[in-house]
Amino acid sequence: MTTGAIKNKVDKIWTDIWAGGITNPLTVIEQLTYLMFIRSLDEKELETEEFENMSGEKMDKIFPQSPIGQSMRWSKFKNDDPRDIYDVISQRVFPAIKNMKHGHLPDFTEQGEMIEIVDNTENDAEKDTAFARYMSDAMFLIPTPQVLQKLITGLDDLYEHDISDLDMQGDLYEYMLGKLSTAGQNGQFRTPRHIIKMMVELLQPTPEDTICDPACGTAGFLVASAEYIRNHCEDTMTNEQWEHFSGPMFTGFDTDRTMLRLSAMNLMLHSITHPEIDYQDSVSKQNQIRDKYTICLANPPFKGTIDAESINDDLKAVTNTKKTELLFLALFLRMLKKGGQCACIVPDGVLFGSSKAHKSIRKELVENHQLRAVISMPSGVFKPYAGVSTAVLVFTKTGAGGTENVWFYDMKADGFSLDDKRSEISENDIPDIIERFHNLDKEASRQRTDQSFFVPKQEIADNDYDLSINKYKKVEYVPVEYPSTAQIMADLHELEMEITAGLAELEEML
Template sequence: MLTGEVRNKVDKIWTDIWAGGITNPLTVIEQLTYLMFIRSLDEKELERESFEAISGEQADKIFPQDEDGQSMRWSKFKTKDPRIIFDIVGTKVFPFIKAMNGQEASAFSRYMQDAMFLIPTPQVLQKIITGLDELYEHDIQNLDMQGDLYEYMLGKLATSGQNGQFRTPKHIRDMMVRLMAPTPEDKICDPACGTAGFLVSSAEYVRERYEAEMTSEQWDHFAGDMFTGLDTDRTMLRLSAMNLMLHSITNPHINYVDSVSKQNLISAEYDVILANPPFTGTVDAESIHDNLKAVTNTKKTELLFVALFLRMLRKGGRCACIVPDGVLFGTTNAHKSLRKEIVENHQLQAVISLPSGVFKPYAGVSTAILIFTKTGAGGTDKVWFYDMKTDGYSLDDKRSPIAANDIPDILARFHNLENEAGRLPTEQSFLIDKSAIEANDYDLSINRYKEVVYEKVEYDPPAVIMARLDELNVKISAKMEELRGLLGE
């Protein structure tokens, strides 16, 4: 975890960039990401040179070996005059990383072609380089802390209006990953990956749970094929690729794909899908893949994405996704057909209702988590409903930490559903038979099944209440007389 001191240093770098005229948080993070990548290339080069010195074997180099090429290395230019640094980074290093290919082509460098160097002045650039260097040399001791550093920077998107759509709160992502419990053998995908938060949380879970027992083949799988993220925003793809690199995932499948379009042909590919797809907007009807329209004939992205998850999962594959409440109870044919598809042809396991403040300060929309398994042959028997009231943070715009937190209870109960059989719909969680869901037109909103117990209040008879009022009036009159006597003296 990052200390308050480290956070303050990051905030100082951020303030320096803002003071230089870059006020869009997304642009700030982009520019910092480029510089972090430039520094990481020099770190790799130093490791290769160290390997050569120890082993005597020749290692491939990242930078050209002439004077011009060596001048582009972070360790070579960082102490120079600010104007020289600005010139080197702007005219040499940046074009170099944009053109990287061959063995050095990472998921990040693939999306550098349309990147722009926007640091406004030599002085601002020098402050950023000095600040980052101090962080890495004195505060960031390992990969986990690098990941935490980047996560903290990405967290600033949550306070930036529309940019907040790219981020699901980390504790919610972590909960969803623990509900899925991925293994080192799984292939995991987020078809609307944003900054790759779900993939990062999955990677952290796998390392935490299985690190000591993973084979070399599993580590190779972890570094590459295990994680796939799709998005239509190249800026997001750059940020997500960097985020994954900082979490030891050196070659993830981060691809520019319009997931619900005919461009995306992926089918029966993944063991786990974790996602918070776009809630609003529609797409061009002509571009939507026909097999999605066969499940839910609509242009609404929130419905199309759920149909897409079913298609992209292998049989036996599992999904945990966030959906707006309208998906649960919408009355259009498209809404009903999607819910019927999940309940009748696959296995719907859980609907977890989230409190509406989870996505504040930038959205107050009511949402839920759907958890289902692709079977192609039904399997829904009972569906578990949970009415989540607290997530460890206040539900106002400040989202301050509080003691009340339903997440541990959700995890414990979901992984022991056999113990839920005796619970009633009046409680916070309960099981509902598939037949009841079918009878309710496949409505999946918790309020359809939750029963509210009203406490009976018994009042005294009117005569008793009147007598009590008379008694109070007598007491008031006596006190008034006592007060008049005091005033008369």
């Protein structure tokens, strides 16, 4: 839980870096991410040394054992003169991280030249963390020694006094990511954490699953899935399952290398050191993955279009369009194994759009797979980024139909006000949604005037596969009794007499 005190400390760090001239929130988070990574390397090294002293067993080290190599450690330089700290990080630590191989940092000569690590392995990706893989084009942008010292002091204070475990570290990072309040050019924006958690709880991932988000951004869905598995299965997981959890279980793709660095760091802070985090345009011909994952969770970009030539042909066969929100639905169906589940966010237009591409993807979900739920969300959920109306689709890939009744839910409140402030409120439909979704057998008697209800497949097919809740919801009109015209006229005459009397009284006073 991120307390008010922790938020105040993070805000202070944020203010310091803004005062130094870095005002883009993404750049701020990126620079803080590097410092957190540098500190985490030293923490890991201290743990290794402690284990080595206790066991007497020689262990692999991250930092070179030379004086210069040891000077790159957070615990060694953090109390130095600001100018010395700045020189060490900008000229040694940062270049070393960019050239990190197999969990080891390169050493430097006395003249400051880097000594390249001899590469004796064939596959770098197997041993490097995902974060280290995306450091090659990173830039150190902290402007002055004074700003850097404030950031190091602020982060150190947070870690020493406020962050006691991995959950706290992850919560801290999530709070920083929450400051990303601008949408990207292709319509992607950060999904609120409580909506992510709701979607994860709808699918209930297990230690056996392989989970993919092909538009991963900062890896919110993957992190929430990891948290769910740890909270529900930690005590019963086998060594093989933990090994699966540390990397192969989680896959994310994005076309923004900054986002890939942030997502890899986010996962690393949640004990997932070797996830498949890759630079890839998921709906292009570059991505040939099929029948691989048991769970897909995503909020794919809306409003984005892609060059028709680069779209994968098997996606166009399902929905012939350039609209990313439709192509991603076809992609989920291709990437999932049979029996695999998906929960994804779509703009309302996907539910009722009348184009051939819109209808074909809806028909595919309803006729050839099992569409389980359509959860309509209020338009304020994504504020302040956007006021777009959205819904969550939940479906299972079968390849052989299976849709009998589709469950609709009209979410009216998500625990926060639906204005730009998004203040916490008591009204919240999310617990009810999760409870009802996992007990759908009790929903059969619900009426179309209720907040949730079933709609038979045939009725959906007869309506051109329209999935908007308003198509099927019935509104109860309560008759309102108004006074008669004569009564209204009498009331108006009475008001007129009161006004005339009041004006006469005022005239007497003058």
